[in-house]
Amino acid sequence: MNLGEIVKSAHSGWRYVVLIMLLGAIFNALSGYFGKKPYTEGSRKLNVFTLISAHIQLVLGLAAYFINGWYNVSSAVAMGRYWKMEHISMMIFAIILITVGNARSKKVDSALMKHRTIALYFTLALIIIIVAIFTMVKADPSRTYMGLS
Template identity: 70%
Template structure:
């Protein structure tokens, strides 16, 4: 069960990253191009939110199944998996959730697009920073599976 979930979590990250990049590009395009915020925009952003939450749930299950919460924090690898990875990912999911919620409350299309662009963009930057930190903490891993 653990190896299946680990593979699913590892593969699902690409879905999340692709959706997040597309959502940010779409939001920036809508914001700067003064485009209307359509039902398609809303659905795409919600789908991005859902995919990120699925990734978080798989990650939390893996975290407690693997025992990383017991890791030695004085070692870079243990600290990364015990605190840094979890902290950055949870914060990224919070940013995505807040951005989606703020876009729902916005009065006009520009506010909605701007909320998505800013919050999803910050989450994307945080996720990429976490990937870079992972490669630094664990040299056996590569960024995005690329050597």
């Protein structure tokens, strides 16, 4: 197993951590917002760990992108275009949303607004990630939805 395969496997496996953290943070934010709960240190840490897991995924993805030479594939083919441009663009945008949402939640004073900000930005990021997964399966029929057919 070479370095490219190791990084690709790590990137592929780490996605579950990111999705679980993202879903947990969204659930926590929505329950905090609708339940009018205080914004606790636990909420802050969950959001930060979600941010960190997304950034680790980004670093692994960029490493896989360059180590495996995916920037050299043909854009004329749907699968090549997806891996070369669409996947990386959507995922970077999703991570930007997570980062901006976390930063904006720190700037508001109200606990309700903190929860609302996290819920909004993290949910938008999750939607983009889900769209990217569906687009991946469409562009590359050999792939499945998170390992499920």
